Amino acid sequence: MDTKTRQQIEETFLEVSRIAARKTIYALRAERNGRSQLAKLFRAIALSEKAQALRLLIQLRGQTGTNQENCRSAFEAEIPSLIQKYEEAAKNAEHAGERAMQSAFSQSARVQRMHLRLKKKLDEDPVKDNPYYVCSFCGFIMEDHAPEKCPICTAPSSRFTSV
Template sequence: MTMKVRDAIPTPDNSTNFSIASDSKTVVGSTLDNLKAAIAGETGASAKYTAFAKAAKEQGYDQIARLFEATAAAEQIHIGLEYGLVSQIDPDYEKPSADAPAAEASDLNLISGACGEIYETSDMYPAFIKKAQEEGETKAVQVFTRAKLAESVHAERYLDAYNNLDAADDDTFYLCPICGYIHKGEDFEKCPICFAPKDKFTAF
């Protein structure tokens, strides 16, 4: 499945998939607090996916290893966007580090990844977006929105890989350097989230 390109860049104002999970697990603070919490979460995710990529390679799943590598890099893009806003307000803020969890079999790692991405896209980021809107933090709204939309695609990529674990293809993954969206295969012209052109993407 591929995310469709709309006539306008998706935002919370022109989209209806920004609802917050009714049993939300997210602790919401100020937008600055939320940016720092997002950085911590993305840092953990990037470390986890890097470990999962190594395990997939060792287990003979080259394409899944490339998917995890692309997603780890996508989370670094989100970290960079969020850190850019935090550092403007809190110049002394230092990025956190994270220890990678022990990797398991690749099918379980894919489910772990999908669950984390679904939480971020359906709970954490919608909650942070709502708070940023309330505080008039338009730059944070944009950063959180791009991450939220990319995370849902990451979850979709993981579930597709899980469902086709024993029927893999050789498709390349393409990472948008602006928002962290990941496309599978050659059939696209631009990012459906931020409209960056295909020639700006990084291949994995």
Template sequence: MKVRAQIPTADNCNNFSIATGSETAVGTTLDNLKAAIGGETGASAKYAAFAKAAKEQGYDQIARLFEATSAAEQIHIGLEYALVSEVEPDFEKPTAPDCSDEATDLNLISGACGEIYETSDMYPAFIKKAQEEGNAKAVQVFTRAKLAESVHAERYLAAYNDLDAADDDAFYLCPICGYIHKGEDFEKCPICFCPKATFTAF
């Protein structure tokens, strides 16, 4: 993802269309925040299971990618939970489900499919509703998650295509929005402009 002159938003980007035949159930923004927390909780647990499987199958770099993405989903959960807590202080996060795994190549495809759904369907639908309700905080949280998920999908597909040609590059996780960069060649997050020095390496 290229760094632009301005931080990307739902108003200055052209890739926020909702997928044709959207499968996302859209409620109020509060409902949508809770649904996103549930979805991200499941994704984080799934990627943690996939990381363990990748390590056991001898794919150390891919294990690190899954670990980084699991941590990224936790960032999204935290942002969404903070907004829900402003309205419902007693709201409890859902329990992470038990997750199974398969061969690492199939786990990468599963992960990519989930991230593509979130970036092309779920989050655009939630962003539209938050815009209709005038909830600027939710628009920003959903937007940053949506943009990060598209990069997660890209990382998974790249890892799938290079499954038998891995390198030693590290993955770097933005602590603000959950963007993941592969390799050392960057200065800041292209989504929220957070500086490289604050990123966590995997």
């Protein structure tokens, strides 16, 4: 691929991913202010932008590998690397007296470590076919049903989305 095109894909991917996340926050604000149609529009645009980001990522990485290669990439490289980054960021935030960020980084590290355990459980029982429930605030994932309260961030069960 042409270098300039590749660079533009990388830059646009980062930008569209960032603004998609912001639309989700805008939607929450619109909802709180009773602007439900505006909230829906922000959510729809966020989904659209996520789709655009994914399309760019597919171009950037080329074809994805086999399930085995993807699992190795996700569970042996990407997630452990992110856990390390979150833990370093949590230490820095603690050192700087940034309590809210220290908590957010630590919670995200815990959530990611739990993802590794979920994969281990799946390996132990590869024929299972259970739903996962994801906390829309902290990202905690629970199998089978949503908890009454998120054990990581205390969000109520209504904040969980099933997969």
